[in-house]
Amino acid sequence: MAPLAxxxxxxxxxxxxxxxxxxxxxxxxxxxxVVVLALWWVLSSGSTSFYFxxxxxxxxxxxxxxxxxxVPTDVWPSxxxxxxxxxxxxxxxxxxxxxxxxxxxxxxIVSPVLGFGWALPKLALLPxxxxxxxxxDGMRVSFILAGAVxxxxxxxxxxxxxxxxxxxxxxxxxxxxxxxxxxxxxxPAAAPQIFAGIRTSLAxxxxxxxxxxxxxxxxxxxxxxxxxxxxxxxxxxWAGALLIGMLGYLITLLFTVLExxxxxxxxxxxxxxxxx
Amino acid sequence: MTSIKGDAVAGATRPSLDxxxxxxxxxxxxxxxxxxxxxxxxxxxxxxxxxxxxxVGPSGIGKTTxxxxxxxxxxxxxxxxxxxxxxxxxxxxxxxxVLQDYSRSLLPxxxxxxxxxxxxxxxxVARTEVRxxxxxxxxxxxxxxxxxxxxxxxxxxxxxxVAIARALAYQPEVLVMDEPFASVDAQTRFDLEDxxxxxxxxxxxxxxxxxxxxxxxxxxxxxxxVLAGKPAQVADCLDVPLGPIRDQIATKxxxxxxxxxxxxxxxxxxxxxxxxxxxxx
Ligand SMILES: Nc1ncnc2c1ncn2[C@@H]1O[C@H](COP(=O)(O)OP(=O)(O)OP(=O)(O)O)[C@@H](O)[C@H]1O
Ligand SMILES: [Mg+2]
Numbered sequence: 001m002a003p004l005a006x007x008x009x010x011x012x013x014x015x016x017x018x019x020x021x022x023x024x025x026x027x028x029x030x031x032x033x034v035v036v037l038a039l040w041w042v043l044s045s046g047s048t049s050f051y052f053x054x055x056x057x058x059x060x061x062x063x064x065x066x067x068x069x070x071v072p073t074d075v076w077p078s079x080x081x082x083x084x085x086x087x088x089x090x091x092x093x094x095x096x097x098x099x100x101x102x103x104x105x106x107x108x109i110v111s112p113v114l115g116f117g118w119a120l121p122k123l124a125l126l127p128x129x130x131x132x133x134x135x136x137d138g139m140r141v142s143f144i145l146a147g148a149v150x151x152x153x154x155x156x157x158x159x160x161x162x163x164x165x166x167x168x169x170x171x172x173x174x175x176x177x178x179x180x181x182x183x184x185x186x187x188p189a190a191a192p193q194i195f196a197g198i199r200t201s202l203a204x205x206x207x208x209x210x211x212x213x214x215x216x217x218x219x220x221x222x223x224x225x226x227x228x229x230x231x232x233x234x235x236x237x238w239a240g241a242l243l244i245g246m247l248g249y250l251i252t253l254l255f256t257v258l259e260x261x262x263x264x265x266x267x268x269x270x271x272x273x274x275x276x
Numbered sequence: 277m278t279s280i281k282g283d284a285v286a287g288a289t290r291p292s293l294d295x296x297x298x299x300x301x302x303x304x305x306x307x308x309x310x311x312x313x314x315x316x317x318x319x320x321x322x323x324x325x326x327x328x329x330x331x332v333g334p335s336g337i338g339k340t341t342x343x344x345x346x347x348x349x350x351x352x353x354x355x356x357x358x359x360x361x362x363x364x365x366x367x368x369x370x371x372x373x374v375l376q377d378y379s380r381s382l383l384p385x386x387x388x389x390x391x392x393x394x395x396x397x398x399x400x401v402a403r404t405e406v407r408x409x410x411x412x413x414x415x416x417x418x419x420x421x422x423x424x425x426x427x428x429x430x431x432x433x434x435x436x437x438v439a440i441a442r443a444l445a446y447q448p449e450v451l452v453m454d455e456p457f458a459s460v461d462a463q464t465r466f467d468l469e470d471x472x473x474x475x476x477x478x479x480x481x482x483x484x485x486x487x488x489x490x491x492x493x494x495x496x497x498x499x500x501x502v503l504a505g506k507p508a509q510v511a512d513c514l515d516v517p518l519g520p521i522r523d524q525i526a527t528k529x530x531x532x533x534x535x536x537x538x539x540x541x542x543x544x545x546x547x548x549x550x551x552x553x554x555x556x557x
Contacts, residue, residue, distance in 0.1 A: 166380030
């Protein structure tokens with residue numbers, strides 16, 4: 001009769017935002033990056049190599065460039081394209097995945113297309129993208145989208161397919177309408193897999209964003225790094241690479257925080273089963 | 277036993293009373309790669325409005341299968357199920373179902389309270405009424421203090437009571453339950469049994485209950501349907517003339533109670549024995 005002991009009986013923002021725990025989480029996330037940066041700083045401090053300038057020098061340049069001189073011209077366009085492509089990937093991938101996950105017949109017909117789209121090397125298609133969509137922002141967004149949509153779509157599809165038949169029976173026996181079924185049952189059930197898909201999409205999308213800019217753009221981070229390298233501005237190149245690395249890291253970190261919040265029931269339940 | 281047809285069993289169908297649910301020559305087979313696997317033979321019985329009917333039989337006979345067919349989750353391969361005279365093809369609005377797999381019917385991303393309230397909200401019941409009915413149902417099953425918790429923070433018996441509370445809050449005309457008190461302790465079980473009896477009196481609810489527990493079947497029911505055979509058929513229908521008001525101690529001390537209990541037990545034994553004989557032979 002007694003309730004099982006569970007960490008954090010009531011899940012609220014308060015429990016989530018307790019400061020010491022948050023600090024611990026952040027420390028657990030950050031220690032490796034801090035170690036790498038410290039090593040880089042120490043090992044490169046006396047470097048006279050043209051190709052590997054001291055991190056102190058790179059950092060000085062980093063501040064000149066990115067705080068916040070070139071943010072509007074090089075950082076913002078990249079991030080905007082990236083963000084737009086990820087949002088579109090969700091807007092296309094999640095509904096399509098839910099539909100495919102629900103309709104077996106359609107899924108059987110479409111699944112070769114999905115396998116093909118997922119496996120296709122997107123970089124090889126870049127020339128085709130340029131031919132069709134030009135070299136503007138539209139092309140860059142659709143190029144990222146073409147790579148980032150698949151993991152989200154497949155995550156939503158598999159998540160919906162894996163919904164417990166017991167839950168479906170319950171929803172049917174209480175005659176849930178489409179809206180209730182979708183938003184209260186199917187999407188929450190599939191959410192862990194959808195989030196896993198988005199995480200993969202973020203990584204793929206970032207790579208495609210940089211590569212796309214390196215190959216065709218006249219602005220953006222990828223363009224900046226490549227151009228610096230080609231004009232022998234190695235410190236600039238490293239400063240750009242450092243920023244890309246930091247952005248990628250930050251995006252993942254923010255996403256983790258969002259995931260932990262939205263799926264707090266999922267993580268709390270998993271933690272309890274792991275402990276018990 | 278194979279000669280028994282549902283209609284032939286005395287007391288299985290009672291056209292004179294106000295019939296809520298009717299199983300009319302219902303048969304069901306699971307189909308698999310290996311072919312059809314008949315589980316329900318030819319089952320006919322009716323349930324009158326306000327009646328409490330228990331369905332008993334040995335494990336694996338097809339009680340859950342029959343319940344899923346009766347509640348519209350599965351279509352019979354032959355015959356038909358009617359609720360209020362209408363053929364059942366999907367789970368009807370006036371019916372609430374508590375499945376045997378209760379823990380798999382709760383949504384882990386919602387608090388207990390929201391789980392119980394969801395069918396009402398889906399049915400567009402007014403907010404204040406949802407709140408009061410949810411609170412009353414949780415209180416009735418003894419979970420008022422746990423309403424903010426999540427299903428996975430509760431024990432098996434508590435989860436089972438959440439599923440029961442959800443069905444009670446829905447205030448169905450017909451309540452269908454598959455071994456709903458299987459994993460609660462004896463005292464809680466008695467309390468829940470009496471709760472269901474009380475609600476049935478208050479709301480004029482019709483109850484169909486599957487149970488393993490013969491004491492429970494006799495204590496609660498107006499009628500007990502015994503399933504036997506392979507495929508399963510109605511082997512017997514027993515009236516339980518113990519009156520509308522039951523008491524855990526007084527009722528169970530009655531000689532009629534003991535006699536009925538003995539009779540049901542021997543019939544289930546016979547049914548189990550018949551099954552094992554068939555398997556051996
Ligand atoms: N989904 C299924 N597919 C195929 N066969 C099934 C399926 N579900 C149940 N069966 C078979 O149908 C028969 C009856 O099962 P059912 O679950 O209805 O029994 P039951 O009387 O509810 O048993 P218990 O008292 O143990 O819950 C069993 O032989 C079982 O193997
Ligand atoms: Mg069963």
